[in-house]
Amino acid sequence: MTEVAASSAEMPPAEVPWRRLSARMLAVHPVREVLRAWPVLIGVLFLGARSDVGGGVTGLIALGAVIVVGLLRWFTTTYRVSAEQVQVRRGLLRRETLTVPRDRVRTVDITASPLHRLLGLALLTIGTGRTDRRNDGVKLDALTADEAARLRVELLDRSPLAAPVDDAAGAPAVPLVVRPETVLAAFRAEWLRYAPFSLSGIVTVAITIGFLFRMANEANIRLSQFGPVRQAGAQLSRTAIWLAAVEVAIAFVVVVAIFSTVAYVVAYWGFRLSRQPGGTLYIVRGLLTRRSITLEERRLRGAEVSEPLLVRAVGGARAVAVATGLRVGRGAERGGSLLVPPAPRAEVEQVAGAVLGDAAPVRVALVRHGPRARQRRYTRALLGTVALIAVLAALWRWARWPAWPVPASLVLLPVAALLAEDRFRSLGHALAGQVLVVRQGSLVRRRVMLVREGVIGWNLRQSLFQRRAGVVTLEATTAGGRQRYAALDVPVDVAVRLADEAVPGLLTPFLADYGSDRSSD
Amino acid sequence: MTAEPVALRAPAHRVSRRAIVYWTVRAAIGWLVLAGAEVVWLIGAGSLVPLRLVALVATGVLAVLHLMVMPQWRYRVHRWESTDQAVYTQTGWFTQERRIAPISRIQTVDSEFGVLERLFGLANVTVTTASAAGPIKVHGLDKDTASQLVAQLTSTTAATPGDAT
Incomplete structure (x- = not known):
């Protein structure tokens, strides 16, 4: 990898001194490790004389070791920023020096957990666009908040005004210059309306339940003996089974809605997206852990407006950036590509348009993919459902399963049909100015707006069935986001024309009309 | 149009x-x-x-x-072609795929001679772009054709400036 070369240090001629992380981290490390290990600690302190005391002692020793390692990390980590590169030196026995050329810096991410904020610290992560997951960027844990803010501006500002700051004194020599920015979106209380539908709470609920079980396990508490749980259990066992099921379902929905709202507030409180003069987008958000992401606009390849089914049902959407070096999909929130959290659709679309610098791709009417695409959506949805019903019937007939799942599963047929129709209605594509637009999906409908310049190849895929139906899945490959964006089941000639128009000239020699007599030997 | x-x-x-x-x-x-x-x-x-x-x-x-x-x-399906402007392949059997990438966006050109392939005097050539979804693989070339293709691609790619993302 060229971006981050792990090598023995080759000193640049300009002698920029090495600097340490903030000394306040010496206080953060032990506290953080203790917090992380608190279930074990409680077990040791309060339930002292138990059979598993050996495990507790081992836990304490491990905890001590982790704290020492944390302290050592502070003593062994130094960094410096010169005019050409950022260097981080770390390791006690195995010294390593990470060198990142400054023009490869794509994102700067500042995260401050409540503990960091209490001490005025921030974790700075420099993203270089490497897409492997093991080592995503250079982390400086942690700098003072001022220093982090200064570095952020310095690292990504490519305007000639931003000369390298003289930091020989080890402190900001030049005060942070506040320059005008354009705010594209800012958190409003109305956005909370979409929070319960964002389902971001499901994960939290699952984690909480898992955590409670683990806690109970560590502390040897039998959950079934726990008062409220036992009462609820007894209550449910007395009611009819269907009523009990309804009650549990309602309770689950309410809990998920509450947790989703809480998660939304915690993650997006104080959200602000702005365009900064240095050619960057700047995103701040977070109630407890404050997170700010700076992303270079020249790395932007497009934007995606996605509507999860529930959020769509209440007229909401969210937007994600398609940029090189930023992760999307699972972990997109953490990866920093989120442009707008679930919010009113019109507002999200306006922001996406502003980010792209052109409102047309967001507004343009899409070309539908035709009757074959619709037929294939139905076939696929219904065949799967029928197969499921057949399996249930077979299990009932030959494996002594109860009979009721079979008629119950018939309900899935209309659901599948609705899903198929919606999936078809979602399909569409268009060219709007310099942007290629494709849309698909029902459970999560995504409208991807990809800058045509960012398309670096085409994949046209056809299964045997697609060939017989005369349709093709056209994928535009790109260096950003999901790496590929597909238009499903487009009629073949429409797909070829779309690809040809989107990237002029690329397909020309391979078109049957003008290119058939040409060969390249 | x-x-x-x-x-x-x-x-x-x-x-x-x-x-x-x-x-x-x-x-x-x-x-x-x-x-x-x-x-x-x-x-x-x-x-x-x-x-x-x-x-x-x-x-x-x-x-x-x-x-x-x-x-x-x-x-009958597998075919390939390379011009000064683009690489174009067709692969698969039940599901078939055509891939096209412009030469200007090529990041690496690899040729590989697997153990089994060497027994048959074959090689494959992989052309990657900056997209993880974009690698173009030409399987089952005979060795000389593979070397020629690599030589041609590397020379045309070298002539194209930019970081190809």
Whole structure:
């Protein structure tokens, strides 16, 4: 990898001194490790004389070791920023020096957990666009908040005004210059309306339940003996089974809605997206852990407006950036590509348009993919459902399963049909100015707006069935986001024309009309 | 753009004929491993013998069909072409895929000679772009063609400036 070369240090001629992380981290490390290990600690302190005391002692020793390692990390980590590169030196026995050329810096991410904020610290992560997951960027844990803010501006500002700051004194020599920015979106209380539908709470609920079980396990508490749980259990066992099921379902929905709202507030409180003069987008958000992401606009390849089914049902959407070096999909929130959290659709679309610098791709009417695409959506949805019903019937007939799942599963047929129709209605594509637009999906409908310049190849895929139906899945490959964006089941000639128009000239020699007599030997 | 129908033609060159044998052998190895596991399963325990025999026979039938159909079909599909502007391939059999990438966006050109491929004097060439979804692979080229293709691609790629993202 060229971006981050792990090598023995080759000193640049300009002698920029090495600097340490903030000394306040010496206080953060032990506290953080203790917090992380608190279930074990409680077990040791309060339930002292138990059979598993050996495990507790081992836990304490491990905890001590982790704290020492944390302290050592502070003593062994130094960094410096010169005019050409950022260097981080770390390791006690195995010294390593990470060198990142400054023009490869794509994102700067500042995260401050409540503990960091209490001490005025921030974790700075420099993203270089490497897409492997093991080592995503250079982390400086942690700098003072001022220093982090200064570095952020310095690292990504490519305007000639931003000369390298003289930091020989080890402190900001030049005060942070506040320059005008354009705010594209800012958190409003109305956005909370979409929070319960964002389902971001499901994960939290699952984690909480898992955590409670683990806690109970560590502390040897039998959950079934726990008062409220036992009462609820007894209550449910007395009611009819269907009523009990309804009650549990309602309770689950309410809990998920509450947790989703809480998660939304915690993650997006104080959200602000702005365009900064240095050619960057700047995103701040977070109630407890404050997170700010700076992303270079020249790395932007497009934007995606996605509507999860529930959020769509209440007229909401969210937007994600398609940029090189930023992760999307699972972990997109953490990866920093989120442009707008679930919010009113019109507002999200306006922001996406502003980010792209052109409102047309967001507004343009899409070309539908035709009757074959619709037929294939139905076939696929219904065949799967029928197969499921057949399996249930077979299990009932030959494996002594109860009979009721079979008629119950018939309900899935209309659901599948609705899903198929919606999936078809979602399909569409268009060219709007310099942007290629494709849309698909029902459970999560995504409208991807990809800058045509960012398309670096085409994949046209056809299964045997697609060939017989005369349709093709056209994928535009790109260096950003999901790496590929597909238009499903487009009629073949429409797909070829779309690809040809989107990237002029690329397909020309391979078109049957003008290119058939040409060969390249 | 006019409304007259447009279509992509297939890439100009076929791969080496020896690729048919190569694909057959490679697939046969996979099937043999599966069949071997099933034989062990058959010998292993006393119960359910008819079921296990049926599984083994079914595997055999599927394997023979696959080995008869797949390599021939693949050979008729697999094609490639490279111009000064773009690389264009067609691969697959049941599901077929055409991939096109402009030379200006190529990041790396790799040629690989696997153990099995070397037995048949074959090689494959992989052209990657900055997109993880974009690698273009040409399987079953004979060695000389592969070297020529790599030489041609590296020289044209070197002539194109930019970081190709």
